[in-house]
Amino acid sequence: MVRASMSEDILEDIFAKAVKARIFKKRDIxxxxxxxERLPHRENEIRKVGSVLAQALKGNKPNNLFIYGLTGTGKTAVTLYVLRRLKTKALELGLRVNYVYVNTRQRDTPYKVLSDIASSIGLRIPFTGLSTAEVYVRLVKALSRERGVLIVVLDEIDWLVRKRGDDILYRLTRIGNELPGDSMKVSIIGITNDIRFVEMLDARVRSSLGEEEIVFPPYNAEQLNDILSERAREAFYPEAIKRGVISYCAALAAREHGDARRALDLLRVAGEIAEREGSSYVDVEHVKKAWIQIERNRAKEIVSSLPLHARLVLKAILEATKDKPYTTTGELYEVYTNLAKKIGIEVVTQRRISDILSELDMLGIISAQIISRGRYGKTRIIKLSVDETTVVSALEEVSREKQQNFYHPNN
Ligand SMILES: Nc1ncnc2c1ncn2[C@@H]1O[C@H](COP(=O)(O)OP(=O)(O)O)[C@@H](O)[C@H]1O
Ligand SMILES: [Mg+2]
Structure with a gap:
């Protein structure tokens, strides 16, 4: 009898734990x-992208399409959603319509982009050994033997252009001019999260890529709430989300320019934290912890991508704003120079520091607003825009990893 009840207790414990861990039904969602399957509040955008691409179903080359808007506004999701549906419809109708998706942040050279396009029509390009011009020639030749429509998506296109210029974009948007009339028709969809990139683009590239242009507006808190609710229904067990969690995630992400990726990350990380704590549900406290964790990871990621002098500038900003709300260009340069001397590296010019400040500002880690001081000329009001301890620990961690220990020069 004693034995039986003991084994009952063991099982009771195991079962209780298993029940407790019922948070995610399908985390991948x-x-x-x-x-x-559904993208709430993107009906207009789906309609616009759909009507541009629908030309492919008549055997025509759809106009090139330029899509821009802030991060997390659904550009990639909407584009892939429409393309999948288009492909299914084409199959139904017995038409040859294909697409290839290339993220140029990862596939960051013209060579890689062209290889990806080539392999989508079954042309294999060796990893190295050819010139980009030769790859292009082979691609054109292969396309001229094919029929149907090929839609090429170049996502995060600003990365490639910033790194390698816009020549590839110019060529691809006009590749049709090099192909005989009855060969495969190629349309380009270029996507960017960087609104400023739009103005940077050369006029002739913009006019060939932007035959059609669609701007994706940010989501507001209410819309994010709908998006999250729908995804949460599939991702979590019904009882796993406490009341108020979704709207809290939506509100936080709405403050960050309505970024749906931010909102989904928050919810996922909150769920992971709850699971790790052995909780049977996700509550607002888990979301708060998730927020801090995500901010830390983000700061760490940004800081570790920075070159040494940029990290030094960041460190100088920390020092210069220790007991006041902001610093200015002149003062910062002094603090920076002292730091550089202390660790024995050569200083860069004030001009270069000014560029670094703009980069840090763009990355969202500081704000460096230019103000006019009348006859004293211009200066910048420089302050951190993320939590100070987050930056300190990111800098410490990164300098430890890179073994450039300027953080504690005396150690
Ligand atoms: N309307 C929507 N409904 C459901 N999920 C969405 C919606 N818009 C964006 N998402 C999701 O938010 C995340 C970010 O969207 P994404 O398309 O990658 O944004 P962008 O490409 O504009 O940066 C993705 O996980 C995407 O599935
Ligand atoms: Mg995207």
């Missing part, structure tokens, strides 16, 4: 790459 919240992963950034998952394209959901």
């Amino acid at each position: 919240l992963s950034p790459d998952y394209v959901p």
Whole structure:
């Protein structure tokens, strides 16, 4: 009898724990790459992208399309959603319509982009050994033997252009001019999260890529709430989300320019934290912890991508704003120079520091607003725009990893 009851207790414990861990039903639903079946509040954008691409179903070359808007406004998701549906419809109708998706942040050279396009029509390009011009020639030749429509998506196109210029974009948007009339028709969809990139683009590239242009507006808190609720229904067990959690995530992400990726990350990380704590549900406290964790990771990621002098400038900003709300260009340069001397590296010019400040500002880690001081000329009001301890620990961690220990020069 004693034995029986003991084993009962053991099982009771195991079962209780298993029940407790019922938070995620399908975590993948919240992963950034998952394209959901429904995209609430993007009906207009789906309609616009759909009507541009629908030309492919008549055997025509759809106009090139330029899509821009802030991060997390659904540009990638909507584009892939429409393309999948288009492909299915084409199959139904017995038409040859294909697409290839290239993220140029990862596939960051013209060579890689062209190889990806080539392999989508079955042309294999060796990893190295050819010139980009030769790859292009082979691609053109292969395309001229094919029929149907090929839609090429170049996502995060600003990365490639910033690094390698816009020549590839110019060529691809006009590749049709090099192909005989009855060969495969190629349309380009260029996507960017960087609104400023739009103005940077050369006029002739903009006019060939932007035959059609669609701007994706940010989501507001209410819309994010709908998006999250729908995804959460599939991702979590019904009882796993406490009241108020979704709207809290939506409100936080709405403050960050209505970024749906931010909102989904928050919810996913909150769920992971709850699971790790052995909680049977996710509550607002888990979301608060998730927010801090995400901010830390983000700061760490940004800081570790910075070159040494940029990190030094950041460190100088920290020092110069220790007991006041902001610093200015002149003062910062002094603090920076002292730091550089202390660790024995050569200083860069004030001009270069000014560029670094603009970069840090763009990355969202500081704000460096230019103000006029009348006859004293211009200066910048420089302050951190993320939590100070987050930056300190990111800098410490990164300098430890890179073994450039300027953080504690005396150690
Ligand atoms: N309307 C929407 N409904 C459901 N999920 C969405 C919606 N808009 C964006 N998402 C999701 O938010 C995340 C970010 O969207 P994404 O398309 O990658 O944004 P962008 O490409 O504009 O940066 C993705 O996980 C995407 O599935
Ligand atoms: Mg995207």
